[in-house]
Amino acid sequence: MTFSDGAHPSPTAETQNPASGEGWRPSRDYYLSRHGCRRGVIPTAISAKVPLLPHRRTSERHVAVALRLPHGASVLSREEPLPPSSLMPQTAAALPVPITNPRCRRPPLKNRHLPAPHPVCCLLTPLLLLDTADLILILQNVSPGLKHWKMQQKDWLHRSSQTSRVLAFYGLTSPPYKLDALEPYMSQKALEIHWVKHHGDYVERLNKQLANSPLYGLTLDELVKVAYNNGNPFPEFNNAAQLWNHNFFWESMQPDGGKTPTAGLLQQIEKDFGSFPNFKDEFATAAMRLFGSGWVWLVLKPREKRLAVVRTSNAVNPLALGDIPIINLDMWEHAYYLDYKV
Amino acid sequence: MASRTLLSRKTLGTMLLGGAAGLGFSRGVGLCHLRKVQTFSLPNLPYDYSALEPAISGEIMRIHHQKHHQAYVTNFNKALEQLEEAMAKGDSSTIVQLQSTSKFNGGGHINYSIFWKNLAPVKEGGGEPPKGALGWAIDDVYGSPEAVIRKMNAEGAALQGSGWVWLALDKEMKKVRIETTANQDPLVTKGLHLVPLLGIDVWEHAYYLQYKNVKADYLKNIWNVINWNYAGEVYDKACAGLEHP
Numbered sequence: 106m107t108f109s110d111g112a113h114p115s116p117t118a119e120t121q122n123p124a125s126g127e128g129w130r131p132s133r134d135y136y137l138s139r140h141g142c143r144r145g146v147i148p149t150a151i152s153a154k155v156p157l158l159p160h161r162r163t164s165e166r167h168v169a170v171a172l173r174l175p176h177g178a179s180v181l182s183r184e185e186p187l188p189p190s191s192l193m194p195q196t197a198a199a200l201p202v203p204i205t206n207p208r209c210r211r212p213p214l215k216n217r218h219l220p221a222p223h224p225v226c227c228l229l230t231p232l233l234l235l236d237t238a239d240l241i242l243i244l245q246n247v248s249p250g251l252k253h254w255k256m257q258q259k260d261w262l263h264r265s266s267q268t269s270r271v272l273a274f275y276g277l278t279s280p281p282y283k284l285d286a287l288e289p290y291m292s293q294k295a296l297e298i299h300w301v302k303h304h305g306d307y308v309e310r311l312n313k314q315l316a317n318s319p320l321y322g323l324t325l326d327e328l329v330k331v332a333y334n335n336g337n338p339f340p341e342f343n344n345a346a347q348l349w350n351h352n353f354f355w356e357s358m359q360p361d362g363g364k365t366p367t368a369g370l371l372q373q374i375e376k377d378f379g380s381f382p383n384f385k386d387e388f389a390t391a392a393m394r395l396f397g398s399g400w401v402w403l404v405l406k407p408r409e410k411r412l413a414v415v416r417t418s419n420a421v422n423p424l425a426l427g428d429i430p431i432i433n434l435d436m437w438e439h440a441y442y443l444d445y446k447v
Numbered sequence: 448m449a450s451r452t453l454l455s456r457k458t459l460g461t462m463l464l465g466g467a468a469g470l471g472f473s474r475g476v477g478l479c480h481l482r483k484v485q486t487f488s489l490p491n492l493p494y495d496y497s498a499l500e501p502a503i504s505g506e507i508m509r510i511h512h513q514k515h516h517q518a519y520v521t522n523f524n525k526a527l528e529q530l531e532e533a534m535a536k537g538d539s540s541t542i543v544q545l546q547s548t549s550k551f552n553g554g555g556h557i558n559y560s561i562f563w564k565n566l567a568p569v570k571e572g573g574g575e576p577p578k579g580a581l582g583w584a585i586d587d588v589y590g591s592p593e594a595v596i597r598k599m600n601a602e603g604a605a606l607q608g609s610g611w612v613w614l615a616l617d618k619e620m621k622k623v624r625i626e627t628t629a630n631q632d633p634l635v636t637k638g639l640h641l642v643p644l645l646g647i648d649v650w651e652h653a654y655y656l657q658y659k660n661v662k663a664d665y666l667k668n669i670w671n672v673i674n675w676n677y678a679g680e681v682y683d684k685a686c687a688g689l690e691h692p
Contacts, residue, residue: 302660343607396551397630398608398651419608438609438651439660446510446656 274312275325277305278352286360295443303439304351311344325349326424333425346420350400350433357432370431373405377412388414388434398437404428486524489517490560498568502668504657512563515652519555519631526552554631558611558646565645567674577675581644581682584616584623592675595625600666602627603649614645614678616685623682642685644678 280300285293315321320328320341329349332342365381366374378384384403391414392401399418406413406428415423416436423430492512497505526548533541567573576592577585589595595614602625603612610629617624618640626637634643647669654665 298659306660396547397610439655442652442655443659446514 274315275308275348277308278355280355280358282360287358291358292444295441298443299435299440300351300355304348307344307347307351311341311348314341314344325352329422330425333422343420346422346425349422349424350420350435353430353433354435357434373412384414391416392434392436395436401434401436402428403431403433405431486527487520487556489520490563492563494566494568494571499566499573499672502672503566503654507653507656510656511648511653512559516556516559519552519559523549523552523556550633550636551631554633554636557633558631558648561643561646562648564677565647565674566669566672567677569672571674572676573672573674574670575675577679579679579683580686581623581675581679584682588622588624595623596670598625599647600663603647603666604663606649609650612647612649613641613643616642616644616682618642618685618689621686621689642681644681645673645675 277300280296284296284300287296318341320332320339323331325345325348328341328345332339332345334342365371371381374381374384378387388401388403395401395416395418397418399416399421402415402417402423404413404415404423405411408427412431413428415428417423489512492508495505496508496512499505499508526545530542530545530549533539533545576582582592585592585595589598599612599614606612606627606629608629610627610632611634613626613628613634615624615626615634615637616622617638623644624641626634626641628634628637634641634646647666649662649666654662658665
């Protein structure tokens with residue numbers, strides 16, 4: 106069994122050396138070093154050379170690039186095929202890259218400040234409170250040299266504010282099967298509402314939160330772990346964890362599924378639960394005993410080196426608790442109420 | 448339960464030493480004053496299932512009452528029986544373990560019993576604004592009933608997972624207050640001095656069949672069938688209790 110967080114390829118020597126040739130995959134630092142102020146969006150697990158958005162001057166506002174990809178769309182380059190063992194579904198959530206380049210001489214928009222005034226200028230403090238345009242009007246009649254300096258400042262400010270900040274956000278991952286593929290166990294209507302409304306809502310709310318959050322720029326796995334904050338979660342945790350949980354949930358199911366696991370997983374289940382039917386009973390009992398909303402998981406506990414069935418409340422994710430999820434089950438009522446009522 | 452307070456460590460110890468086998472019911476006679484476990488039953492709704500339409504559909508009311516509330520009552524009775532047995536045996540770990548089941552199922556029964564009375568069909572006064580002492584108390588703290596509605600809806604929408612939103616009377620402060628509780632925790636878990644006046648169920652099963660994921664619409668429409676008159680009566684009774692303890 107191989108375990109990884111599946112969200113970001115870990116940097117290797119090969120990744121960081123552009124000259125290594127085959128199997129080389131550019132890292133985030135490579136992009137930033139080569140393209141300076143250019144905007145780039147680097148997808149997570151699946152690779153490579155994504156065409157970058159060209160540098161262009163736009164109007165003075167932030168441009169959010171939400172990668173809302175349609176059904177089945179992917180962010181693959183034409184040069185690299187989809188690796189068969191990839192855990193990520195066809196559409197990869199983009200790794201948001203904060204766009205700051207230390208080589209840009211203009212200071213970043215939010216840190217912009219004017220130099221501290223000379224003590225003599227304190228006498229002019231009331232003037233500094235005026236709008237730039239008003240100040241210029243006054244100074245036009247005072248001193249031509251001062252006026253020129255002010256015009257330069259205004260132009261600099263105007264050009265600074267024209268530099269747009271492009272943010273990349275998480276996208277809505279689609280289930281790797283058609284929406285009616287899980288019938289009769291999960292109806293198409295239930296799955297569609299669950300995916301589009303609930304899962305989609307979490308994506309939108311998380312993106313809105315991250316626009317002004319210090320937690321922007323992490324992979325989803327990192328965000329879940331950091332935002333959990335050892336049981337005292339930040340506001341972003343609920344949306345991030347629910348996003349992760351739902352991504353995993355679609356993967357935990359498949360059309361014509363429900364068969365017995367094979368190989369190493371089966372051996373480990375038999376070792377830890379006695380038999381596969383025993384495990385199924387324990388899993389179902391745990392699900393029935395869950396109070397309120399939550400999730401049921403089959404996890405691998407890495408320290409104890411065994412599998413276990415765990416229940417979590419609301420949005421809590423075993424990743425944040427240090428365990429490795431294998432499959433999960435959504436026990437929020439919205440997951441089953443339309444099909445099964447009670 | 449009163450019987451528990453009568454059980455001191457000494458009597459519990461003598462019971463255990465006396466041995467479980469053969470003592471059975473006779474233990475209860477002298478020392479413990481154990482009384483027969485009271486079972487709870489599902490209360491009837493004071494209106495038809497479809498009487499609250501279009502705010503809450505008849506299907507939801509029927510499933511909510513006959514399936515969910517009934518399940519809580521059944522499981523609460525079961526938990527109480529098991530608690531009774533565990534207390535008779537002196538099995539403290541089982542007693543403690545049953546606390547969470549009791550809180551969940553018992554809380555559900557308490558909350559729903561209040562909830563059915565909090566709702567009324569439009570022709571029986573549902574949706575009419577609060578009058579009298581409760582109206583003044585609300586104006587005093589929140590300015591208007593609309594402000595209370597807005598605030599409760601905001602709290603309900605923000606609640607993550609399952610739970611309830613309450614308009615409560617704080618007996619200590621003598622003011623009304625808005626509170627939320629998680630899962631089926633009754634309002635007293637937030638403070639013994641809180642008296643529930645109005646409660647709104649924001650578990651997903653309360654609205655999903657009709658409103659799907661749009662909780663905001665459910666919270667907006669339910670106010671058309673909220674029974675402020677009942678809340679006013681509870682408020683008056685609680686205040687009377689405060690003045691004449």
